[in-house]
Amino acid sequence: MEQHRGTSSAWMERATILDTLDVSPxxxxxxxxxxxxxxRKVGRRSLYRILxxxxxxxxxxxxxxxxxxxxxxAGNLALAPDALPGPDPSPEISDLVxxxxxxxxxxxxxxxxxxxxxxxxxxxxxxxxxxxAELDALRVEFxxxxxxxxxxxxxxxxLAAVKPERLIQ
Numbered sequence: 001m002e003q004h005r006g007t008s009s010a011w012m013e014r015a016t017i018l019d020t021l022d023v024s025p026x027x028x029x030x031x032x033x034x035x036x037x038x039x040r041k042v043g044r045r046s047l048y049r050i051l052x053x054x055x056x057x058x059x060x061x062x063x064x065x066x067x068x069x070x071x072x073x074a075g076n077l078a079l080a081p082d083a084l085p086g087p088d089p090s091p092e093i094s095d096l097v098x099x100x101x102x103x104x105x106x107x108x109x110x111x112x113x114x115x116x117x118x119x120x121x122x123x124x125x126x127x128x129x130x131x132x133a134e135l136d137a138l139r140v141e142f143x144x145x146x147x148x149x150x151x152x153x154x155x156x157x158x159l160a161a162v163k164p165e166r167l168i169q
Contacts, residue, residue: 011040011047021050 012020017037018028028048031037038049145151146158 011049014046014048017048017050 014025014028018025021028021031021037023031028037032039032048036051038051040047040049142158146155151158
């Protein structure tokens with residue numbers, strides 16, 4: 001078994017920890033699953049920290065696409081104050097994280113509302129097209145009625161009252 005200098009509180013990138021521990025990538029994955037090495041995702045990077053014997057990893061192992069930046073999980077883009085490794089964040093950073101979380105929630109809400117508005121717009125356009133087709137059918141029936149012999153006596157008044165140009169609008 002390889003030796004390393006106690007528990008490292010420093011977070012290391014994958015290549016650095018592989019060199020420090022002198023292990024293969026698969027062994028590193030096994031140690032992360034066993035709770036001997038802690039892994040955190042920061043953006044697209046993975047950072048690793050060696051844990052002391054008897055210390056459990058602070059975050060439980062997650063399966064699937066549960067990352068906050070995944071494209072499938074775009075509705076949950078909130079940041080946590082402990083998402084970045086290191087000392088406790090200052091109050092300014094906490095306020096900034098809170099504001100980012102609030103803006104993200106507002107963005108998700110506005111995207112949902114935009115989707116609803118687009119759906120309503122499509123429903124209105126469909127109804128407009130249906131009514132336009134019904135108007136065209138009524139225009140054809142009206143012109144057919146005005147051309148019959150029964151309407152001959154009032155034909156001129158019918159056509160003057162409702163001109164075909166008015167019906168086209």
